[in-house]
Amino acid sequence: MALNTGKILRVNLTSGKVNTETVPEKIAADFIGGRGYGIRYLYEELTPGIDPLGDKNKLLMLNGPLAGTMAQAVSRWMTCTRSPLTGAFARSVCGADFGAWMKFAGYEIIIIEGKADRPVYIHLTTEGCRILDAGEIWGKDTKETQGWLTQNHGKNTRTACIGPAGENLVKYAAVVSDRRTAGRCGTGAVMGSKNLKAVAITAQRKIQLADPEAYDKLAREQVATIRDNPGFLNHKEWGTTSTQDVTNAIGIYPVRNFRYGQLTDYEKIAGEEYRKLRVGDMGCYSCPARCGKVHTVKSGTYAGAHSEGPEYESIWAFTGPIESSSIEASIAADQLCDDLGLDTISTGGSIGFAYELYEKGLLKKSDTDGLELIYGKHEPMVALIKKIAHREGIGNLLAEGTMRAAASMDKGAELYAIHVKGMELPAYEPRGAKSQGYNYATASIGASHCYGYAAQDIFGSPEPHPTDRFSEENADVVIYNQDNTAWHECGVACAFSGGWGWMDLFGKMVAAARGIDKYTDNAYLAKVGERMFNLERAFNVREGFNRKQDTLPKRLLTEPLHTRKAPGEGQIVSHQDEFLDKYYRLRGWTKDGIPAPEKLKALGLDFALKDITKSRK
């Protein structure tokens, strides 16, 4: 069985030099791939204290050992770098086809170093790698950019690129591939700081596996296992477009910048409402879940808005923070973020921060370019998204994220900056899901919902043990979730697929892909997860982080959470007479509720006429 540890493509944008390397067996054994490789190489190669947006920072793109194969939910990929938003380790996971295409081109890691002296893009094929001029696409949005690259390099091309937000070094700019994004941590800004507009790969399917026969058998077993799994089928049906039904119900849907746990008008944004605007679905390479639900707005202010998504986090980002219940605005905002290359969570969080500052008088109409940031009004939110991406007016302040924006303002603003380590909080209220909250506080990258998702708090998952979601005792559960997530992300396995019943096959699959047997031991995988998490922590410690930054925002530690009464409060049945009049009329019955003779005849019930006539007197 041939060893297959994965190849590295190293591109230096300062020198223009390109070379390839092979991952040593020891690193493969200890770190498996994906995020494991990400932290391992970043730790080794990055000088502590460098400017995340300077030429000394490096941007890594990583798929995993299983990418591009017929197995499901394992072709995801990620960016790793030092985050300009947090200063800490950054990893940002993305979907679509790009991870598979990296594999087809022969690579598991692309390390981008230095800084180009003009806008460029990287074009990679199985023939080689070129650094090309991006003058024609610099300034273009991500859709136009990808279209241009496909037109120039053919339909077998897949792309990861940035939009105007990345070019303008917005601290939470995203990297976009198809309509999926590596959203969090501002890795798009790192790409922009290198004058790198895109990485385009033109390739056809080609896979390297240590033991193709064994792998094939395992992959078939994986596919068969997933096919009928209820979690998979539910995810296929809904994606995450109905998660708000759960989180709002239990009071952990953050509203008005984390003051309330429920949206008053929740029903207007229920999963079923999004479904009404659904026009299709999209998925990642070799995954039949196709969980990216596509929505189109048919009428009104946002008519024509069209987005893959919003998924749950983005549904929240464009409703909760400003207490809007406009599905249409959320679709338009989501589309804008994908086009402009912005992380939706930090965008929504920064806007929610601005709305509260406006409410408290810390921002005035003269500060907001005339926008009235009043809860429920979504037009200013949509305007702010554009301003942020282009760093126009108030957008220039908000493009720094809430931590830096607050620090640059009056002291009172700090309470309203809802972040951990500079990264804005996602759509789960920590006061109502405390293990999830403590994951935010301790995750290597800042407030990430998926760095150790506390499904125990939110969906009652039983492993390693059930939690009381208000308890602050479950450090063991937080650690279990974080370490598990770490080794899953060596895959790079989709986070959702963790609940589809196949994770017991994972170790065997990576063993067959790599030719490294020890992965088949589950205790070993857990150790890899712990190793990764510890090395990330060491990375952060080296950058100056310690206990002090492991903290939830002050609001959550000092202000009680408020929930809302259910929408039915105060309801009464008040028009029974009118209802019965209408019901009887539609039934063809008299005002007394007796079927009229004509109705009985029309239904062939003539034999009942005599009884009815009697009752009518």
Place this chain on the structure above:
Amino acid sequence: MALNTGKILRVNLTSGKVNTETVPEKIAADFIGGRGYGIRYLYEELTPGIDPLGDKNKLLMLNGPLAGTMAQAVSRWMTCTRSPLTGAFARSVCGADFGAWMKFAGYEIIIIEGKADRPVYIHLTTEGCRILDAGEIWGKDTKETQGWLTQNHGKNTRTACIGPAGENLVKYAAVVSDRRTAGRCGTGAVMGSKNLKAVAITAQRKIQLADPEAYDKLAREQVATIRDNPGFLNHKEWGTTSTQDVTNAIGIYPVRNFRYGQLTDYEKIAGEEYRKLRVGDMGCYSCPARCGKVHTVKSGTYAGAHSEGPEYESIWAFTGPIESSSIEASIAADQLCDDLGLDTISTGGSIGFAYELYEKGLLKKSDTDGLELIYGKHEPMVALIKKIAHREGIGNLLAEGTMRAAASMDKGAELYAIHVKGMELPAYEPRGAKSQGYNYATASIGASHCYGYAAQDIFGSPEPHPTDRFSEENADVVIYNQDNTAWHECGVACAFSGGWGWMDLFGKMVAAARGIDKYTDNAYLAKVGERMFNLERAFNVREGFNRKQDTLPKRLLTEPLHTRKAPGEGQIVSHQDEFLDKYYRLRGWTKDGIPAPEKLKALGLDFALKDITKSRK
């Protein structure tokens, strides 16, 4: 293609005479089968004004044209009679195998007339029908009764029987088959009034179909359609044991005798909590959903309690009315009702009524045999169930149902009797789901949730058009639901299967089963539904019903509904320091959150030691 309209077994318990008849083609064409046959024959054969518990009433048992076949979710059966609880038309649907066994024995209708002069049971085989002495099982619970009958007649025997509640003419006694019940309307009391303990059928699979080849093809198509349907898979996974997650969230889970729409301690009875006690599942004949989830209580007061169910309505019946959040008590209560032969909904409703009378001082401890009916206390509820079934003490009053019990008391009690036409309300609060409420008000049998289930209000179903659940304008939706339900119940199709994507096959399937082509027209089916509903109305009109009884209880027309704040209200993250101490300790990190050298070494991260040591000073 041979006509196959179904056969009737007529058993007169007064005379002991038994004969068989064939359903005429005209009736088959107009009413299809199942509930259609039920109302058609009952209308023709019952004299208006007779005593529902007298010998002039008749009890019909009906399966449908598809029962016993390989098709799914179509072997359900029902009882039809004049209800002793409401005085109106009664139909009560049941599951398990009995419907298929009726077909194997050759029948679609069993009409039971007259009254035996001593306890008897009917034993039916393909050889014939005998009326046998039931002296040995009279007084026994339904489990013992069924066990005795199986022992006496062999394992190919299936039974429908009553428990002590039916014998004691409790107005809402059920007919029980296996662990499923024809619960509502008190049809078990009618059976008891005839001194009929059970109907037992010993038979082996044998089906009559007009066009077996065509039917077989359609049934295969039906099975294939259902297999991957998400609604089916979700139902298979959960049954109805998680419906409270939805209804409580939107504030329509009736609490404290319909004063609140939410349970304070809801999380303790969430679907996931029931799942923890799940030990298996059971299903109806030829249905792979197996939606009857079986629960066992492992410890505490109710240790050993074991029940198929509770399903949603019973979960509610033994939590909401008395505001208990004890899953264990609900399982014990559900088991008792199945054993004693009681409708869980009316039992829970009557007990909730008693608790409120106790709160208001209209019932005193001296009236309740010393029981303290205080909200949250579930032991008295369990005690009351036994008293009701045996008509002991306060149980004798509650065995009459809330309408009659209130009428026999001080005038003030009437406000607390929550019923329509004498039948207690199920687990959907009408003030928060008004089309569902108006279905209660107008359904032929009284307050039934499934006589025209308003999935539009509850789950946002889009047909015939979406509803605002607080609107009282949707008479058309109520009618659509009621008429649809009516023709589905000719099947007898399972109510849940309506959402499994196969209903377009229904007409073709019954056409192939009967040899009657006109069923294939969907407009025709709708007309059958309307015809049935109108004939039921004519039946009720003949018994004196009119607009006056089409009313929701006074409370819902006069008192505003109250909801509750979500459980997270007032929560704060208050122990962050303690959490971090524990987290770091479990991680093997220092108090400052720095990985300890031993930990790094244990993980093979020696290369990171120097950076860490520097940070630790």
